[in-house]
Amino acid sequence: MKIQNMKKKDELIIGPAVAVDTLIFTIRDNKLMVLLIEIGSGEYEDKWALPGGIVQIDETLDQAAKNVLKKKAGIKGIYMEQLYSFSGIKRDVRGRMISVAYFALVNSDKLNLKTMNYYSDIDWVDVVKLPQMAFDHKEIITFGVERLSAKIEYSNIVYGLLPKTFTLTEMQQVYEIILGTTIDKRNFRKKILSLDILSETKKVKHGMKHRPAKLYKFKKRELVFTK
Amino acid sequence: MKIQNMKKKDELIIGPAVAVDTLIFTIRDNKLMVLLIEIGSGEYEDKWALPGGIVQIDETLDQAAKNVLKKKAGIKGIYMEQLYSFSGIKRDVRGRMISVAYFALVNSDKLNLKTMNYYSDIDWVDVVKLPQMAFDHKEIITFGVERLSAKIEYSNIVYGLLPKTFTLTEMQQVYEIILGTTIDKRNFRKKILSLDILSETKKVKHGMKHRPAKLYKFKKRELVFTK
């Protein structure tokens, strides 16, 4: 395979091609899930991969990642950040390819499941029960899960996983799932409320067979550091 | 639906070229300095840039960064990590180029200054007094300085800036320079010693016109997280 990247004084530079791969996380069934696509043909047939695509000559990496997200999962306008660039020589047996990984958090309530079901071969998968993965995508997922669990400790990043309004218990569950621990309810509430990142709404969550819970929302739905 | 991540063999992919740029930090004259090269010709003539180079088809990014460091600064075997990938469409006016930035820390005592002086156009520059920079390299430096000052708080990363043995005051000075603050001597010592990352040597630093200081060394000269 030939890869043409750039002309410099009429010379052809032959170098690695560049792709972006996106890690799209959500919480479903009390599990941290990642969006995967099953590859239908070629050398990686029947393996699963992160949604990804080649970076076009006129796109930045951020734009390329957003385009992948929109095209492959019908998602836009969510939190996304660059994770790391992976460059193993043999990570793609078909040719030399560098991948810049991005990660994104979505609240799966928001997703248009009809659009999603159109693909027979795209699905949410529990990050601890990954199928056979193509390329180095398992490694990328591990890297992303670590970044997420680190970042949850010093930012409001979980807003991406939660709906507009939510109860403190729901928020605590997200923390527990990502950190893989249980958390004391009183300490969690004290801590989160002291960070001044939430505001109370005047609503409560009814319809449970127990006392209704106050609903909160994030003051800012954008990344804020809390340490 | 079938997903093809990449075009078939023998087809040409036209995409951005990939470079690495290295941020090589050191402490000199009580300042945080970065290694820059003056560009001698072409569109960026007389501007300064980070040492960098094109990623070859058979190199990983890490290898490419190491090769740049060795070739342009004669440095090898030091701590280096990937920083971020920069991809602005117009970051290089000569053509579409993505740059993966790496950062490295060196103790400038170690450097072979004769080798360095061979280049008339390579020099250490105070990070707060940067000259006219080519590309987006100013932005990359800012990004790197932030990463460094964040990482100093939760790792032993400064080992890269210090000689094999050093006094606690020397170590404290490195922290003060990077964080841009003054630190209480007693609290600094208590904290650092409690981290269990240093060991005392049996030597002291003589030849000063004051009491000799104990010399310490890092237990591990590799990245260790301390939080």
Next chain:
DNA sequence: GCAAAAGTGTTGAGTGTACACCCATGC
């Protein structure tokens, strides 16, 4: 009235911060 989750405070341990004086050496 009972099941289920919501909501709420106190205490002790450990950590971070502020602060001042004596010590060992070179000259």
Next chain:
DNA sequence: GCATGGGTGTACACTCAACACTTTTGC
């Protein structure tokens, strides 16, 4: 003996972790 930086301890504020009971609702 004096100038210079080396080296040390204590008190207070704050943060983190452990822990149990009452409240409000649906049924």
